[in-house]
Amino acid sequence: MRLSTNFTLDELCKSQTAERKGIPNLPNTDEIEALELLCEHILQPIRDKFGPFMVSSGFRSPELCVAIGSKITSQHCCTDGKCAAADFEVAGIDNLVLAEWIRDHLNFDQLILECYTGGNTGWVHCSWAPDPRKELLTYDRKNGYRKGLINA
Numbered sequence: 806m807r808l809s810t811n812f813t814l815d816e817l818c819k820s821q822t823a824e825r826k827g828i829p830n831l832p833n834t835d836e837i838e839a840l841e842l843l844c845e846h847i848l849q850p851i852r853d854k855f856g857p858f859m860v861s862s863g864f865r866s867p868e869l870c871v872a873i874g875s876k877i878t879s880q881h882c883c884t885d886g887k888c889a890a891a892d893f894e895v896a897g898i899d900n901l902v903l904a905e906w907i908r909d910h911l912n913f914d915q916l917i918l919e920c921y922t923g924g925n926t927g928w929v930h931c932s933w934a935p936d937p938r939k940e941l942l943t944y945d946r947k948n949g950y951r952k953g954l955i956n957a
Contacts, residue, residue, distance in 0.1 A: 835886025
């Protein structure tokens with residue numbers, strides 16, 4: 806099922822952990838609608854600007870969240886059927902530059918620069934929700950979550 810011009814439901818639900826452990830990772834109708842809006846408002850505009858990229862983590866069922874040590878309240882879970890999130894990076898684009906572009910051009914709910922130490926390290930987490938908070942965070946294992954986009 807195509808969610809936007811360049812993104813499919815299969816790629817937003819793909820999980821090596823789910824495959825290895827036999828965990829079902831299929832969204833319901835409301836969650837699919839939230840993923841379509843994530844693609845429309847976040848992923849497709851990034852693709853249009855920067856070119857092809859892969860989502861490393863999109864939708865996660867509650868069981869998959871538990872299996873990977875995440876919380877079932879994660880926006881990756883879409884449990885409210887309103888918000889959705891994805892983790893990604895664009896090859897050859899500094900993740901801080903990517904996060905700053907998203908901050909300046911897209912209407913996101915939460916934007917997290919994760920495990921960034923410069924260049925194309927770490928990844929970007931971005932979510933969409935109907936009433937976006939425009940929350941900016943940086944996460945690293947040493948300092949945890951901090952407000953803003955912080956250069957390593």
